[in-house]
Amino acid sequence: MARRTIYLGLLAIVIPYLYDRYVALSALAANRPSKLKDVYNFRQHEFKFRDSIRNCEDVLLVEEKGLAIVSCDAGRDRWNTVMGTFAQHKGVVGGGLYVYDYATPGLSEQDALARLTLKNIDTEDFHPLGIEYERKSGTLYVVNHAQTGSVIEIFDLDFKTTTATRRQTFRHALAFSPNSIQALGDGKIFFTNDHFIPAAMSPILSKIETFSGVPGGSVVYVDLTRPSETARTLARVPFANGIAMLNSSTLAVASTSKSGIYFFSVTADYHLQSKNHISPPEYHLKSQGYIRTPVAPDNISVDGNGKLLMAGHPFALATMKVSRGRANCDPDSRKEEDRKACDCTAAGWVAEWTPETGLRELYKGYDICTSSTAVRDVGRGIGLVTGLYDRGLMLFKE
Ligand SMILES: *[C@@H]1O[C@H](CO)[C@@H](O)[C@H](O)[C@H]1NC(C)=O
Numbered sequence: 596m597a598r599r600t601i602y603l604g605l606l607a608i609v610i611p612y613l614y615d616r617y618v619a620l621s622a623l624a625a626n627r628p629s630k631l632k633d634v635y636n637f638r639q640h641e642f643k644f645r646d647s648i649r650n651c652e653d654v655l656l657v658e659e660k661g662l663a664i665v666s667c668d669a670g671r672d673r674w675n676t677v678m679g680t681f682a683q684h685k686g687v688v689g690g691g692l693y694v695y696d697y698a699t700p701g702l703s704e705q706d707a708l709a710r711l712t713l714k715n716i717d718t719e720d721f722h723p724l725g726i727e728y729e730r731k732s733g734t735l736y737v738v739n740h741a742q743t744g745s746v747i748e749i750f751d752l753d754f755k756t757t758t759a760t761r762r763q764t765f766r767h768a769l770a771f772s773p774n775s776i777q778a779l780g781d782g783k784i785f786f787t788n789d790h791f792i793p794a795a796m797s798p799i800l801s802k803i804e805t806f807s808g809v810p811g812g813s814v815v816y817v818d819l820t821r822p823s824e825t826a827r828t829l830a831r832v833p834f835a836n837g838i839a840m841l842n843s844s845t846l847a848v849a850s851t852s853k854s855g856i857y858f859f860s861v862t863a864d865y866h867l868q869s870k871n872h873i874s875p876p877e878y879h880l881k882s883q884g885y886i887r888t889p890v891a892p893d894n895i896s897v898d899g900n901g902k903l904l905m906a907g908h909p910f911a912l913a914t915m916k917v918s919r920g921r922a923n924c925d926p927d928s929r930k931e932e933d934r935k936a937c938d939c940t941a942a943g944w945v946a947e948w949t950p951e952t953g954l955r956e957l958y959k960g961y962d963i964c965t966s967s968t969a970v971r972d973v974g975r976g977i978g979l980v981t982g983l984y985d986r987g988l989m990l991f992k993e
């Protein structure tokens with residue numbers, strides 16, 4: 596009898612877990628390549644910069660200037676700390692940051708895109724992932740998966756001279772696998788770590804962490820003007836990926852392994868330290884639930900109407916396959932097999948969400964491969980989608 600009680604108790608713990616994995620994996624099966632049904636919920640789409648940039652992971656809009664900032668890293672083919680590709684012996688090129696003028700009509704592709712000149716940083720070992728821009732101070736935050744260790748770089752950005760000058764590097768025990776950044780102003784940021792066990796530490800354990808859906812990823816707060824006193828883990832999320840403030844009090848975090856978005860209410864406590872001195876804010880996150888998404892989401896963004904946009908991977912195994920094959924990619928090689936290794940064959944997906952309307956798919960199909968971030972300029976009715984392993988950017992019009 597006692598044994599059975601224990602057994603039932605164990606089942607009670609395990610069944611919800613298995614059910615959860617079952618739902619996540621059956622979504623995977625429903626989107627397997629032969630079953631995937633295209634979705635186009637925008638008026639038109641086209642590709643930009645097919646031959647000038649590739650492997651772009653993040654894009655953000657500075658709408659008042661009609662500019663997009665894009666982070667791209669051709670070196671990801673051989674050095675991907677999230678997916679676990681470490682072929683550095685083959686040579687890894689540095690990545691770059693770009694400014695795209697998407698609002699001025701009639702510009703040639705060449706005139707519309709400028710590569711930012713990076714100053715005061717080792718550009719050979721620069722591997723940008725998530726980026727974030729703080730308007731008031733002109734600060735650009737960039738997650739850099741350098742071979743010497745992952746860090747967050749803090750740049751002063753000058754649009755006029757298209758120059759970004761490194762001011763500070765944040766290297767910290769709590770930034771063990773940094774992925775995405777959300778700025779709160781005045782040097783305060785939230786960022787995600789995607790894994791507790793980065794692939795650089797153990798590729799196998801890192802994969803087990805991904806597939807089991809254990810909450811190994813985290814959300815960290817830091818005030819970069821006083822990093823050592825302020826850095827703190829505020830929440831744990833399985834494979835925490837994109838992060839974005841939905842509004843002034845709600846934070847959204849995408850979980851790639853759980854296939855969902857977690858919501859948190861954000862509060863800040865202030866203490867009176869002495870008569871005229873109030874302490875810096877102490878942030879707290881309180882869970883406000885979770886929505887499941889039909890595919891594994893990657894990055895998220897919030898548009899001018901407050902809608903949450905997400906990009907993701909309908910068939911995550913195909914994305915992993917592309918990433919695995921990439922170490923041999925050489926677009927200029929004479930050998931067909933090396934050029935073929937540059938192909939990108941995994942589907943892309945974009946959706947929007949509001950609490951009132953729920954989730955609505957905007958796009959699903961093979962035009963953009965390994966879609967990682969989607970953003971939208973509501974005023975101009977234009978959106979951009981990046982592809983982690985694709986060439987160029989997809990632009991859509993509504
Ligand atoms: C995802 O997008 C947000 C902007 O919504 C940005 O702050 C973040 O750094 C991005 N992360 C990645 C990994 O692209």
Ligand SMILES: *[C@@H]1O[C@H](CO)[C@@H](O)[C@H](O)[C@H]1NC(C)=O
Pocket residue numbers: 841842843844845950
């Ligand atoms: C922020 O968004 C959440 C989730 O949609 C909502 O419940 C909350 O009321 C919003 N708060 C504000 C201040 O708009």
